[in-house]
Amino acid sequence: MEFEPDAEIDHAGPVTPYRQLAGILRARIARGDWQPNRAIASETQLVQQYGLARTTVRRAIAVLVEEGLVFTVPQRGTYVSPDAATARPQGDAATD
Known part of the structure:
Protein backbone atom coordinates (compact mmCIF):
# COMPACT_ATOMS: atom_id res chain seq x y z
CA MET A 1 0.00 0.00 0.00
CA GLU A 2 1.32 3.42 -0.97
CA PHE A 3 1.19 6.38 1.39
CA GLU A 4 1.34 10.07 0.61
CA PRO A 5 4.10 12.08 2.33
CA ASP A 6 1.54 14.46 3.84
CA ALA A 7 -0.93 11.78 4.95
CA GLU A 8 -2.26 11.57 8.48
CA ILE A 9 -2.51 8.46 10.60
CA ASP A 10 -5.91 6.76 10.34
CA HIS A 11 -6.29 5.06 13.71
CA ALA A 12 -9.51 3.32 12.61
CA GLY A 13 -8.08 2.10 9.30
CA PRO A 14 -7.12 -1.47 8.37
CA VAL A 15 -3.36 -0.77 8.34
CA THR A 16 -1.61 -0.64 11.69
CA PRO A 17 -0.40 2.83 12.75
CA TYR A 18 3.27 1.83 12.71
CA ARG A 19 2.94 0.57 9.11
CA GLN A 20 1.16 3.80 8.15
CA LEU A 21 3.93 5.88 9.71
CA ALA A 22 6.61 3.78 8.00
CA GLY A 23 4.86 4.38 4.68
CA ILE A 24 4.57 8.11 5.30
CA LEU A 25 8.23 8.40 6.29
CA ARG A 26 9.23 6.31 3.27
CA ALA A 27 7.27 8.70 1.03
CA ARG A 28 8.88 11.72 2.69
CA ILE A 29 12.35 10.27 2.08
CA ALA A 30 11.43 9.57 -1.55
CA ARG A 31 10.14 13.14 -1.92
CA GLY A 32 13.48 14.46 -0.64
CA ASP A 33 12.38 15.87 2.71
CA TRP A 34 15.56 14.40 4.19
CA GLN A 35 18.78 13.96 2.22
CA PRO A 36 21.16 10.97 2.54
CA ASN A 37 23.28 11.05 5.70
CA ARG A 38 20.97 13.67 7.26
CA ALA A 39 18.79 13.08 10.31
CA ILE A 40 15.05 12.58 9.98
CA ALA A 41 12.70 14.05 12.58
CA SER A 42 13.40 12.84 16.12
CA GLU A 43 11.24 10.25 17.85
CA THR A 44 9.83 13.00 20.05
CA GLN A 45 8.94 15.15 17.05
CA ARG A 76 22.44 11.03 17.75
CA GLY A 77 19.25 9.99 15.95
CA THR A 78 18.04 8.29 12.80
CA TYR A 79 19.61 9.14 9.47
CA VAL A 80 18.70 8.52 5.84
CA SER A 81 20.95 5.82 4.38
CA PRO A 82 23.42 6.94 1.73
CA ASP A 83 21.93 4.36 -0.63
CA ALA A 84 18.28 5.08 0.25
CA ALA A 85 17.51 5.81 -3.40
CA THR A 86 18.51 2.27 -4.37
CA ALA A 87 17.07 0.48 -1.33
CA ARG A 88 14.12 -1.69 -2.24
CA PRO A 89 11.20 -1.44 0.20
CA GLN A 90 9.73 -4.78 1.15
CA GLY A 91 6.20 -3.41 0.86
CA ASP A 92 3.54 -2.56 3.37
CA ALA A 93 1.59 -5.43 4.75
CA ALA A 94 -2.01 -4.53 5.49
CA THR A 95 -1.90 -6.58 8.65
CA ASP A 96 0.81 -7.35 11.12
Whole structure:
Protein backbone atom coordinates (compact mmCIF):
# COMPACT_ATOMS: atom_id res chain seq x y z
CA MET A 1 0.00 0.00 0.00
CA GLU A 2 1.32 3.42 -0.97
CA PHE A 3 1.19 6.38 1.39
CA GLU A 4 1.34 10.07 0.61
CA PRO A 5 4.10 12.08 2.33
CA ASP A 6 1.54 14.46 3.84
CA ALA A 7 -0.93 11.78 4.95
CA GLU A 8 -2.26 11.57 8.48
CA ILE A 9 -2.51 8.46 10.60
CA ASP A 10 -5.91 6.76 10.34
CA HIS A 11 -6.29 5.06 13.71
CA ALA A 12 -9.51 3.32 12.61
CA GLY A 13 -8.08 2.10 9.30
CA PRO A 14 -7.12 -1.47 8.37
CA VAL A 15 -3.36 -0.77 8.34
CA THR A 16 -1.61 -0.64 11.69
CA PRO A 17 -0.40 2.83 12.75
CA TYR A 18 3.27 1.83 12.71
CA ARG A 19 2.94 0.57 9.11
CA GLN A 20 1.16 3.80 8.15
CA LEU A 21 3.93 5.88 9.71
CA ALA A 22 6.61 3.78 8.00
CA GLY A 23 4.86 4.38 4.68
CA ILE A 24 4.57 8.11 5.30
CA LEU A 25 8.23 8.40 6.29
CA ARG A 26 9.23 6.31 3.27
CA ALA A 27 7.27 8.70 1.03
CA ARG A 28 8.88 11.72 2.69
CA ILE A 29 12.35 10.27 2.08
CA ALA A 30 11.43 9.57 -1.55
CA ARG A 31 10.14 13.14 -1.92
CA GLY A 32 13.48 14.46 -0.64
CA ASP A 33 12.38 15.87 2.71
CA TRP A 34 15.56 14.40 4.19
CA GLN A 35 18.78 13.96 2.22
CA PRO A 36 21.16 10.97 2.54
CA ASN A 37 23.28 11.05 5.70
CA ARG A 38 20.97 13.67 7.26
CA ALA A 39 18.79 13.08 10.31
CA ILE A 40 15.05 12.58 9.98
CA ALA A 41 12.70 14.05 12.58
CA SER A 42 13.40 12.84 16.12
CA GLU A 43 11.24 10.25 17.85
CA THR A 44 9.83 13.00 20.05
CA GLN A 45 8.94 15.15 17.05
CA LEU A 46 7.28 12.20 15.30
CA VAL A 47 5.31 11.31 18.45
CA GLN A 48 4.00 14.87 18.66
CA GLN A 49 3.41 15.33 14.94
CA TYR A 50 1.48 12.09 14.38
CA GLY A 51 -0.06 11.58 17.84
CA LEU A 52 1.47 8.15 18.33
CA ALA A 53 3.13 6.36 21.22
CA ARG A 54 6.93 6.31 21.26
CA THR A 55 6.92 2.50 20.86
CA THR A 56 4.81 2.85 17.70
CA VAL A 57 7.29 5.37 16.27
CA ARG A 58 10.21 3.10 17.16
CA ARG A 59 8.51 0.17 15.46
CA ALA A 60 7.97 2.22 12.28
CA ILE A 61 11.63 3.26 12.28
CA ALA A 62 12.65 -0.38 12.78
CA VAL A 63 10.77 -1.26 9.58
CA LEU A 64 12.72 1.39 7.66
CA VAL A 65 16.01 0.21 9.20
CA GLU A 66 15.21 -3.33 8.08
CA GLU A 67 14.50 -2.04 4.55
CA GLY A 68 17.83 -0.20 4.50
CA LEU A 69 16.28 3.25 4.11
CA VAL A 70 17.57 4.62 7.41
CA PHE A 71 20.12 3.81 10.08
CA THR A 72 20.28 4.82 13.72
CA VAL A 73 23.21 6.25 15.61
CA PRO A 74 22.93 5.91 19.40
CA GLN A 75 22.56 9.26 21.15
CA ARG A 76 22.44 11.03 17.75
CA GLY A 77 19.25 9.99 15.95
CA THR A 78 18.04 8.29 12.80
CA TYR A 79 19.61 9.14 9.47
CA VAL A 80 18.70 8.52 5.84
CA SER A 81 20.95 5.82 4.38
CA PRO A 82 23.42 6.94 1.73
CA ASP A 83 21.93 4.36 -0.63
CA ALA A 84 18.28 5.08 0.25
CA ALA A 85 17.51 5.81 -3.40
CA THR A 86 18.51 2.27 -4.37
CA ALA A 87 17.07 0.48 -1.33
CA ARG A 88 14.12 -1.69 -2.24
CA PRO A 89 11.20 -1.44 0.20
CA GLN A 90 9.73 -4.78 1.15
CA GLY A 91 6.20 -3.41 0.86
CA ASP A 92 3.54 -2.56 3.37
CA ALA A 93 1.59 -5.43 4.75
CA ALA A 94 -2.01 -4.53 5.49
CA THR A 95 -1.90 -6.58 8.65
CA ASP A 96 0.81 -7.35 11.12
